[in-house]
Amino acid sequence: MTGAIIENMSTKKLVIVGVTLLLFQALAFMVGGLIAPSPTSAVEYLATKCVDTIKHRQETKWFMPWGPNQCDKIRTFDEAMAKRIEANNIVFAAHIPMPNNEMSPWFQFMLVILQFDIAFKMYNQIEEGAVVTVDVGLAYRDDSFSEWTEMAHSFEHRNLNCNFTADKTFENEGRYYECDPLPFMEVGSVAHKYYLINIRLPVNERKKVNIGIGEIKDIRLVGIHQNGGFTKVWFAMKTFLTPSILIIMIWYWRRITLMTRPPVLLEKVIFALGISMTFINIPVEWFSVGFNWTWMLLFGDIRQGIFYSMLLSFWIIFCGEHLMDQMERNRFSVYWKQVGPIVFGSFCLFIFDMCERGVQLTNPFYSIWASDVGTELAMSFIIVAGICACLYFLFLCFMVFQVFRNISGKRTSLPAMSKARRLHYEGLIFRFKFLMLVTLTCAAMTIIFFIISQVNEGHWHWGDHTVQMNSAFFTGIYGMWNLYVFAIMFLYAPSHKRYGDEQSSGQCIAGDGGATSGEDIQLTTTVTHVDGPTEIYKMTGKEAQE
Amino acid sequence: MRDHDLRKKLVQFERSETVRSALREEVSQCGGDVVEWQRTRYLAKLSSVGSIRDEETCERLRGLIQRQVQICKRSVEVMDAVRRGAQLAIDECQFQFRSRRWNCSTLETMPVFGKVVTQGTREAAFVYAISAASVAFAVTRACSSGELEKCGCDHNVHGVSPEGFQWSGCSDNIAYGVAFSQSFVDVRERGKGQSSSRALMNLHNNEAGRKAILSNMRVECKCHGVSGSCEVKTCWKAMPPFRKVGNIIKEKFDGATEVEQRKVGSTKVLVPRNSQFKPHTDEDLVYLEPSPDFCDYDPRTPGMLGTVGRQCNRTSKAIDGCELMCCGRGFQTQEVEVVDRCSCKFHWCCYVKCKQCRKMMEIHTCR
Numbered sequence: 001m002t003g004a005i006i007e008n009m010s011t012k013k014l015v016i017v018g019v020t021l022l023l024f025q026a027l028a029f030m031v032g033g034l035i036a037p038s039p040t041s042a043v044e045y046l047a048t049k050c051v052d053t054i055k056h057r058q059e060t061k062w063f064m065p066w067g068p069n070q071c072d073k074i075r076t077f078d079e080a081m082a083k084r085i086e087a088n089n090i091v092f093a094a095h096i097p098m099p100n101n102e103m104s105p106w107f108q109f110m111l112v113i114l115q116f117d118i119a120f121k122m123y124n125q126i127e128e129g130a131v132v133t134v135d136v137g138l139a140y141r142d143d144s145f146s147e148w149t150e151m152a153h154s155f156e157h158r159n160l161n162c163n164f165t166a167d168k169t170f171e172n173e174g175r176y177y178e179c180d181p182l183p184f185m186e187v188g189s190v191a192h193k194y195y196l197i198n199i200r201l202p203v204n205e206r207k208k209v210n211i212g213i214g215e216i217k218d219i220r221l222v223g224i225h226q227n228g229g230f231t232k233v234w235f236a237m238k239t240f241l242t243p244s245i246l247i248i249m250i251w252y253w254r255r256i257t258l259m260t261r262p263p264v265l266l267e268k269v270i271f272a273l274g275i276s277m278t279f280i281n282i283p284v285e286w287f288s289v290g291f292n293w294t295w296m297l298l299f300g301d302i303r304q305g306i307f308y309s310m311l312l313s314f315w316i317i318f319c320g321e322h323l324m325d326q327m328e329r330n331r332f333s334v335y336w337k338q339v340g341p342i343v344f345g346s347f348c349l350f351i352f353d354m355c356e357r358g359v360q361l362t363n364p365f366y367s368i369w370a371s372d373v374g375t376e377l378a379m380s381f382i383i384v385a386g387i388c389a390c391l392y393f394l395f396l397c398f399m400v401f402q403v404f405r406n407i408s409g410k411r412t413s414l415p416a417m418s419k420a421r422r423l424h425y426e427g428l429i430f431r432f433k434f435l436m437l438v439t440l441t442c443a444a445m446t447i448i449f450f451i452i453s454q455v456n457e458g459h460w461h462w463g464d465h466t467v468q469m470n471s472a473f474f475t476g477i478y479g480m481w482n483l484y485v486f487a488i489m490f491l492y493a494p495s496h497k498r499y500g501d502e503q504s505s506g507q508c509i510a511g512d513g514g515a516t517s518g519e520d521i522q523l524t525t526t527v528t529h530v531d532g533p534t535e536i537y538k539m540t541g542k543e544a545q546e
Numbered sequence: 547m548r549d550h551d552l553r554k555k556l557v558q559f560e561r562s563e564t565v566r567s568a569l570r571e572e573v574s575q576c577g578g579d580v581v582e583w584q585r586t587r588y589l590a591k592l593s594s595v596g597s598i599r600d601e602e603t604c605e606r607l608r609g610l611i612q613r614q615v616q617i618c619k620r621s622v623e624v625m626d627a628v629r630r631g632a633q634l635a636i637d638e639c640q641f642q643f644r645s646r647r648w649n650c651s652t653l654e655t656m657p658v659f660g661k662v663v664t665q666g667t668r669e670a671a672f673v674y675a676i677s678a679a680s681v682a683f684a685v686t687r688a689c690s691s692g693e694l695e696k697c698g699c700d701h702n703v704h705g706v707s708p709e710g711f712q713w714s715g716c717s718d719n720i721a722y723g724v725a726f727s728q729s730f731v732d733v734r735e736r737g738k739g740q741s742s743s744r745a746l747m748n749l750h751n752n753e754a755g756r757k758a759i760l761s762n763m764r765v766e767c768k769c770h771g772v773s774g775s776c777e778v779k780t781c782w783k784a785m786p787p788f789r790k791v792g793n794i795i796k797e798k799f800d801g802a803t804e805v806e807q808r809k810v811g812s813t814k815v816l817v818p819r820n821s822q823f824k825p826h827t828d829e830d831l832v833y834l835e836p837s838p839d840f841c842d843y844d845p846r847t848p849g850m851l852g853t854v855g856r857q858c859n860r861t862s863k864a865i866d867g868c869e870l871m872c873c874g875r876g877f878q879t880q881e882v883e884v885v886d887r888c889s890c891k892f893h894w895c896c897y898v899k900c901k902q903c904r905k906m907m908e909i910h911t912c913r
Contacts, residue, residue, distance in 0.1 A: 041715025042768075042782035046690035066692045075630075080896040087895045099695050101711045113768055117787065124892040174641075176787040181766055203893045216894045220690070224768060224780045229713035301772045353773045454779065 006434060006491040007427045017490070021483050028237070028479025033472030036233035040226050047092035047199065047219040049074050051085055062139050062148040063093040063198055077217070087210070092199040092219045105289045106228035107190040109297050112197070114184035117218040118177045120164050126177060127212035130160040135200040136365055138185065140192035148196055154365045158182045159372075160213060177214065181222070183367040186360050190225065191292035197221065230471055231285075237475060238283040241482050245281055249274040252489045259494060265330045266321045269314050270488055276310040277485045279303055298357045302350070309346040311481075312392060313339050315439065319399040322432040324406045324425070338395045345388030352381040403432060435488070442484050449473045613733045623694055624685055624726060631684030635676045638792040642672075642799075645866030647840040647853050647873075666747045666834035672799045674748050675755030675831055678731045679791050682756050686723030686785060697722045718783055720763065724756050743807035743834060746816050750832050757829045758794045762786045795831070802831040841873035856912045872912035879910050 006014070048065030051072040063071040071093060074080050080090065096110070097103055103110070114134075118126060134156050139148035162177035185197075199219060203210045253271060256263045263271075280303045288296045316338040320329055332339075352368075355378070359366045368374040407429050414422050453473040604610070604618035604625070618625055639650035648669055689697035697719050731752055735745040763783040771777025803826040805816040816832055818825060826832055843852035858868035858877055868877045884907045887900035 037714030039778065040770075040780040042780050043716050044690050044719065044782060044784065045692070046687060048691055077895045085896055087893045087897060090895060095692055097711065098689075098692055098697070098716070101716075104712045106712065111768070111770060113766075115766075115784070121892075123887070123890050124898075175789050181768065183768075186770075201894060203897075205891070205893075210894060213894050215892070220784070222766075222768075222782055224770065225715075227713065227715050304772050349773050356774060450777075454776070 003427075003495045004431060004492045005495045006431060008495040009491075017487075021487055024483055025476070025480055028483075029472045029476035031233060031237065031479075032475030033467045033469065036468060036471040036475065037227045037229040038468050039230045039470050039474055040224055042222050042224045043097065045094040045096065045098075045221040045223060047094045047197075047221060049077075049080075050091040050093050051080075052089045052091050060137065060150065060153075062137070062196055063091045064196065065093040065095050066099060067095075067144070077215075087201060087203045090200070092201075094197045094199075094221050096195040096197065096223050102193040103190050103195065103225075104193075104228055105189065105191055106231045107225035108231055108285070108288065110185075110187045110190050110195075110223060110225045111183075112185040113222040113224070114158065114182040115220040115222065116160065116162075116179050116182075116216055117220065118160075118162060118179060118214040119173075119217050120166075120168065120175050120177060121173055121215050122168070122170055124215050125168070126160060126162050126214040130162075130213050132158050132160055132213055133202065133209050134158065135202055136185075137198045138364065139196045139198075140194060141196075142193045144194070151195075152364050154363055156365045156367075156370065158184075158367075158370055162214075176217070183369060184221065185364050186297075186357070186367075187364050188294035188297035188357070188361065189288055189292050230474075233471070233475065235283050235285060237478070238281050238285070241479070242278065242281040242283060245274060245278050245482060245486060248486055248489050249278060252493045255493045264321075265332060266317060266492075267494075269317045270492055273310050273314045273485055274489050276307045277482065280307050281482070294361055298353065298361070301353050301357065305346050305350060305353075309342045312342045312396075316342075316392075316396060316399065318432075318435060319396065319403055322403055322428055323399070324403070324410060324428060338392065338399070341388040341391040341395070345385040345392070348381045348385040348388070352378055352385075355381075400436070407432070431492070434491075438484065438487065442480055445480060446477050449477055611734055614730060617730050617733065621696070621726075624688070624696075627684045627688035627693070628681055628730065630688075631680040631682075632677070634684055634788055635673075635680035638680065638788060639673060639676055641789075642676075642792050642796040645859075645864075645871075647856075647865065647871060648837075649856075666744050667837040668799060668802050668831070668833045669837055671747065671751045671802055671831040671833045672795060674751040675758065675795045675798070676792065677755070678727050678752035679755035679758055679795065680788070681731055682720070682723040682727035682759055683785065683788055683791065684723075685726045686719045689719035689722055720760065720783065720785060724760060727752075727756055743814070743816070746807065746814065747805070747832055747834055750816060750828075754798060754829050754831055755795060758791050758798070759785060761829060762790065762794060798829065798831045802833055804836070805832045805834060839873065853912050858910050858912055860908075860910050868910050868912070875913045877910045877912050879908055881906055882909055883907075 009017075048063075048071070050063040050065070051074060052061075052063070053072065054061075065071070065073075071091070074083070074085070074090075096112075116132070135154075136156060137153045138151045140151050141148050159182075160179060161182075162179040164172075164175070164177050166172040166175055201210050201213075201216070205211060249271070252274065256267055256271070284299075285296060287293060313335075317332075317335055320335060320338075323329075329335075355374075356366075356368045359368075368378045410425050410429070414425060417425070450473070453470045601619040601622055604615050604622065607615070607618065610618065636650070643650040650669075650673075685694070688694050697716075732749055735748045735752075764786060765781055766784055767779050767781040769776035769779050771779075803823060804819045805826065806819045807814050808817050809815075816826075838850075840850070841852055842850075843854065844850040853871055853873060854875075856871055858871040859866045860868050860877070860879075863869070865871065883904055886903050886905060887898070888903040890898055890900035892898055
């Protein structure tokens with residue numbers, strides 16, 4: 001693919017393209033920062049303690065914490081103690097959302113965190129490795145008067161991870177343990193207006209169920225969902241980006257098919273990158289507003305995974321094709337060593353995701369982190385994926401290093417070369433350096449904004465008109481990689497200048513190759529042999545004729 | 547305290563705390579007065595009567611000033627939480643001061659504390675701070691459990707969009723709790739006129755109490771990006787347990803600054819009386835006058851009952867030690883049989899099965 005547009009473009013045009021892209025980039029940041037609200041919000045629910053008085057009931061009854069038909073409540077467990085209510089008769093109830101609000105499909109997902117408030121008591125401490133068994137039910141309804149419909153019901157185990165910071169003395173009785181938040185529930189679509197969670201902590205002394213878990217004072221739930229406003233901005237952005245990338249992709253592929261030679265590997269890879277970008281962009285999420293598709297979350301993960309692995313493969317192949325050594329590459333199989341780790345790593349993460357979010361499709365309360373075996377399994381998947389990532393970056397760094405070494409090697413021999421050959425190499429070097437620069441800028445931007453958004457989370461801005469840094473991060477970075485793919489497809493597409501010369505230039509280069517066979521440098525790389533409708537080939541043609 | 551009475555108390559006891567409270571009730575009722583306290587105490591008394599459901603109840607609540615009655619009528623649903631907050635403040639105050647000469651006990655009659663601490667003492671500062679904090683705490687809790695319809699998910703909090711919750715979610719409940727505490731608790735002082743030094747002190751201490759919650763909110767986060775990575779992270783703030791708030795305010799009590807009123811420009815401000823001390827921050831407690839010693843019963847000041855009959859610790863050199871607690875009057879020692887719980891089996895709630903172990907214990911009480 002020698003003779004990409006980028007080489008033939010005048011500096012002025014290149015600057016115009018660059019400025020236009022930068023403007024779009026700024027727009028992407030501003031859309032997130034100024035229009036969209038923060039990406040997600042968390043609502044804390046304090047579970048109400050209801051009393052289940054009837055012993056053996058037939059059908060499951062749902063306990064409402066407030067509103068009409070609310071349950072018999074107790075405020076504290078001292079009250080329960082006085083009324084001789086047993087642990088098995090207590091139901092913790094939480095209604096999502098708060099009164100006067102409705103959930104909406106725009107929330108996309110809902111996950112709930114479980115937190116126990118456990119008071120320290122000298123004689124009733126949390127035992128080592130205590131496990132809580134929860135009997136949990138989730139129900140929904142779409143208006144405030146109909147019956148609740150069960151959505152899921154399950155017995156779950158969660159490891160209590162609590163520590164007590166003060167001294168364990170009588171003086172400090174009544175202080176609370178500091179417990180890690182526990183993953184509790186994850187739903188991939190929010191199709192209903194009202195949700196109700198009922199939690200029981202059944203006690204069975206014989207089977208050692210819920211024994212030695214300390215004195216529970218309260219159960220707090222934190223519901224996290226994507227903000228509707230953010231979803232709308234996000235969808236709008238996707239809807240706008242899809243046709244943009246699609247159009248440039250079609251344009252790019254048309255250019256390639258217009259040429260007489262078959263497309264080279266790098267061109268195919270760039271096209272694949274465009275496809276995976278479009279795959280992410282296509283706003284299928286619009287359907288989640290109308291349909292109850294719980295697998296959307298998983299599908300989104302898969303799409304992102306495909307894009308990431310495509311992007312990583314692209315970098316490797318791009319480096320490889322610009323190595324400027326004597327090897328004939330241009331075949332995907334050459335890169336198995338570098339692409340292998342990417343594929344394997346993504347596969348590991350896919351398996352992990354299937355184990356977590358895949359199982360959650362059937363049981364929203366499932367968490368792979370809840371059991372010891374699951375934790376080890378999950379950790380091993382993640383570690384393997386991490387090793388693959390390290391391996392990949394080693395390969396990539398080594399390749400980049402090789403390219404630079406070759407570039408400096410070529411630099412010294414450039415003046416001695418024939419003009420055509422020199423221009424060819426200069427084109428290669430420019431192309432490589434340009435992409436290197438853009439890629440590094442994008443990666444650096446991503447990392448910087450990621451860090452900012454992580455740090456920013458720690459600080460809370462009060463007041464109404466703050467710039468939503470996190471939303472700006474998401475829309476800005478998303479827009480940036482779209483522009484990146486766009487720019488690559490545009491700038492690295494074959495140039496259309498002098499299609500008429502195609503035939504002759506092809507011959508010329510062959511001739512040139514023959515004439516200079518004594519030289520130790522051969523024009524391999526992607527390069528080409530055939531098509532070159534560019535300045536270089538014009539030159540080579542002329543020279544050969546001379 | 548009669549020996550046999552004490553024993554009766556001790557038999558059904560729940561370890562040390564109940565003993566203390568029992569002793570407290572019967573023996574020493576010295577107190578911090580504080581009008582605020584009367585009000586909250588009065589609300590607290592209502593807990594046995596029933597909940598505050600309608601606007602008429604607001605009229606009948608004694609201790610409220612007119613503007614508080616208005617707020618009460620306007621937001622009746624919150625008053626239940628305020629009542630619980632008051633109870634919480636009393637419990638916490640009594641816990642924090644369990645081993646001091648003034649132990650935050652309350653009288654059953656009106657006026658609750660008489661005129662012991664009408665002056666701006668340290669104790670008054672503590673009571674104001676813990677009351678303001680407890681109201682904010684209780685209202686926030688009520689918000690989280692869905693009892694209140696306003697709160698953080700109020701539709702016009704963000705003001706950005708017409709759809710509020712669905713567009714941008716809720717703001718924190720604590721903001722509502724604190725704002726309510728500010729409007730309801732502080733209105734008393736604002737009514738009196740800003741200028742009096744007492745009003746300035748009370749307002750400062752109220753705010754310090756609320757700060758004790760606000761600056762100790764625990765930030766918790768959850769990562770939920772692709773495959774649960776931290777690409778997307780959501781954080782929220784959790785309120786500290788009230789015991790922790792109490793501990794913090796107690797620490798501020800120990801390091802409280804004595805201040806006096808001074809005029810700076812046209813406004814009156816409180817500055818440390820000793821100019822060599824560091825100026826106090828927003829989170830510190832301030833007081834205007836040194837506290838009495840709370841040692842002796844004083845019939846002219848109701849509630850000031852002295853420390854006669856209080857239990858003390860013989861080995862301690864601190865304020866709970868017999869030396870200091872009894873103000874040098876000496877103490878009596880009795881040997882009593884205590885029924886304690888031992889080898890217990892617990893469930894997480896509401897079930898304890900224990901053996902009873904008897905042991906002899908020495909109890910020291912002030913003369």
